[in-house]
Amino acid sequence: MDLLELRADFLRQEELSRAVELPRKTDLPVILTVRRPGEGGKWKGEERDRVQLLGKIGSAGFAFLDLEEDLEAPDLERRVLASGPRIIRSLHDTRGVPEDLTRRVSALARSPREIPKAAVTPRGALDLLRLLQVFQDLGPLQKVLLGMGDFGFPSRVLAPKLGSLFCYASPPRESAAPGHVDPQTLDELFRYHQIGPGTRVFGIIGNPVMQSLSPEIHNSGFAALGRDAVYIPFLVDELEPFFQVADSLGVHGLSVTVPYKEKVIPRLERQDPSVSAIGACNTMRRGTDGKWEGTNTDAPGFLAPLLSAFGGRLPPGLRATVIGAGGASRAVVHALAANGARVLVLNRTPSRAEQLAREFGVQAAPLDSGVKLMARFNDLIVQTTKVGMSPLSAEDPVPDYVFSGKEVAYDLVYVPRTTAFLKRALAAGCRVVRGDQMLLAQAFEQFRFFTGSDYPDEATRRLRIFSRYPA
Ligand code: ATR
Numbered sequence: 001m002d003l004l005e006l007r008a009d010f011l012r013q014e015e016l017s018r019a020v021e022l023p024r025k026t027d028l029p030v031i032l033t034v035r036r037p038g039e040g041g042k043w044k045g046e047e048r049d050r051v052q053l054l055g056k057i058g059s060a061g062f063a064f065l066d067l068e069e070d071l072e073a074p075d076l077e078r079r080v081l082a083s084g085p086r087i088i089r090s091l092h093d094t095r096g097v098p099e100d101l102t103r104r105v106s107a108l109a110r111s112p113r114e115i116p117k118a119a120v121t122p123r124g125a126l127d128l129l130r131l132l133q134v135f136q137d138l139g140p141l142q143k144v145l146l147g148m149g150d151f152g153f154p155s156r157v158l159a160p161k162l163g164s165l166f167c168y169a170s171p172p173r174e175s176a177a178p179g180h181v182d183p184q185t186l187d188e189l190f191r192y193h194q195i196g197p198g199t200r201v202f203g204i205i206g207n208p209v210m211q212s213l214s215p216e217i218h219n220s221g222f223a224a225l226g227r228d229a230v231y232i233p234f235l236v237d238e239l240e241p242f243f244q245v246a247d248s249l250g251v252h253g254l255s256v257t258v259p260y261k262e263k264v265i266p267r268l269e270r271q272d273p274s275v276s277a278i279g280a281c282n283t284m285r286r287g288t289d290g291k292w293e294g295t296n297t298d299a300p301g302f303l304a305p306l307l308s309a310f311g312g313r314l315p316p317g318l319r320a321t322v323i324g325a326g327g328a329s330r331a332v333v334h335a336l337a338a339n340g341a342r343v344l345v346l347n348r349t350p351s352r353a354e355q356l357a358r359e360f361g362v363q364a365a366p367l368d369s370g371v372k373l374m375a376r377f378n379d380l381i382v383q384t385t386k387v388g389m390s391p392l393s394a395e396d397p398v399p400d401y402v403f404s405g406k407e408v409a410y411d412l413v414y415v416p417r418t419t420a421f422l423k424r425a426l427a428a429g430c431r432v433v434r435g436d437q438m439l440l441a442q443a444f445e446q447f448r449f450f451t452g453s454d455y456p457d458e459a460t461r462r463l464r465i466f467s468r469y470p471a
Contacts (some may be wrong), residue, residue: 001166003063005031007176008053009043016053023061031088033059033066037090039119040148040177050180051076059083066117068107081113088144091116097127097147102137105145115165117144119177122151125234126241131155132248149179149208150235154203157186157232159197167192180203189219190230200229201249202450205236205264206257212253213465217443220463224456228265239263253285253450255443261327267295272446278334280327283446295449298331301442302412303339303431306380309408314339321345321377323397325352328412332359332382332462344377346370346398348385371400378404381425383411388419396420403428414439 002198005020023030034050035041043050051073058065058080063336067073067379069091077087089108097120098104108116122128131147132155133154143235145164147155156179167184170176186192202216210233229252236242239260246254256264261280265271268281269291275281294397307313318341322332325347333356336343343362347353350380358366358424366375374381387397403409414435422432440463444455 002028003031003068003166004028005033005168007041007182008032008057009036009041010176013115013371016057020057020060023063025111028110029063030061031064031096032062032085035066036068037359038094039068039090040094052272055079058085064088064115068092069104082377087111087114088117089114090119091119093120095121095123097122097130097134101131101134105134105138105143106141115144117146119144119146119148119168120152121149121178122147122155123149124237126238126239128154129241129245129248132162132245135164136248138163141289147179148177151237153179153181153210153233154180154234154245154249155466157190157192157230158195158199158201161197161199161201161249161455162191163196163197167443172453180364181284189216190232191219191223194228195230196228199230200227201251202231202253203234203251204231204255205242207259209233209235209257209426212257213439214246214443214446216465217440217459217463218255218447218450220459221447221451221455223253224459224462225451225453226347227451227453239267243267253446255446256284258327263295264292264327265348265352268292270294271298274299274334277338278330280330282442283449285450296331297445298438298441299335300340301440301446302332303335304410304439304441305437307411309410309431309433314341315379316340319377320378320380320382321374322382322384323347325349325356325364326384329384330356332384332412333362336380336382337362341380342377343371344370346374359420367397370396374398374401380408380410383409383413383419384419386413388413388421389415394420396424401428405429410438411435412438 003326005186008019034043034054038045055076062085065085066088071153105116122131126386146167156167169186171184204212210374217230222229245397261282270293272295274296275294278296283297284292287293287404320336320341321344322329323346325345333343337360345353345356345364346367348367353364385397387395403425405428407430409430410433411419411422412435413419417434425432446457
């Protein structure tokens, strides 16, 4: 159901007088709301004046009036209801999810013409799980039930699947409540209007995760293939309740990012050998028996653009330097060593480089003194640290290394697309591989793991994710 909400508490005094004109100017049913500050609103006047305002403009063709649970204004209700609008009887909790939410929502409606609405604030995965339980408890009751904030985000996008009559969205830069998405993103990216009870849910778990580019990649792919599926960010603070959320929603597949790539491994019933070799899982899907299967697409995602750069296969005896010894470096070193490359790992903290070198049978050296060894491992130089990314975007992790021009330089950083390290390599005439190519390639591998289909070319052409970032 598409509706418009007029948040009269956002209007300036001179605009208020024109509020009555809105219902006539649109074909959509309009909700009139004048929200108090305690519930996240901006109304600054007296309560008496608020009730008077609702009465004065409420009868001007509005389809719904939002009246709070504790508002006692029988005159207003009688007068306004006689003129047509239905009441949305609302309950807000900007601090949590009330213990007795099921009972309170059931008791909200004072007549069959009223729609109960609860907007609550999950503070973690456990609260989101409790909110989903309330959906189940309330069953087919006509209602609006929403989780505010980032932890509540899935409940908003999935409103049509869960059985909430609608969710709220507001224009970018003028968000009316925490966690609102703008209507265009909701419609075009998440395809809200196509979501229904049978829609398959996929997503990404991490912390932080709300700025992830994966939803755009996967949702564009689903749209191009005409799949009844949606991919959403799940901000996760605790894995145990989150996996109950995933069961409750019937989540089919997950991308996994920091800090959970290692922590999800015990939940896997089956895993690809790459998971144990790298010690990290970045992709999970539900097997036919409902149990989780895991893989790691970082290694093939890293290799795909590299193979293109080398014309289809890595040259035998390729000698490579990998800068950094963190999680990303593990996938890179695994991929290179498994493909016969001779690898030197350089790291600021030498013990981490040595540990990695022992595990994968490669060489290690400290980042500063090891630079002179690079001349013997320079067919390929892979940069896996955060140096080059904001706030270190002016920095180069190996400023003393002089490029000959014959190296392939590969930087995993994708914002900015061309780091200080890659700029120097380009200036010397090197071929370069940018981090966005790996990001896309590992996502395309995930898409295949989720759907069994190749990522559609049509969706690749439409992706706009990188246009938002500096070159
Ligand atoms: P990721 O999963 O992205 O690899 P990580 O596991 O935290 O993240 O690893 C970060 C890598 O970047 C490490 O190799 C780290 O070096 P240390 O092991 O010495 O911490 C490296 N790194 C981060 N900041 C750095 C800096 N300013 N200079 C050099 N290396 C840096």
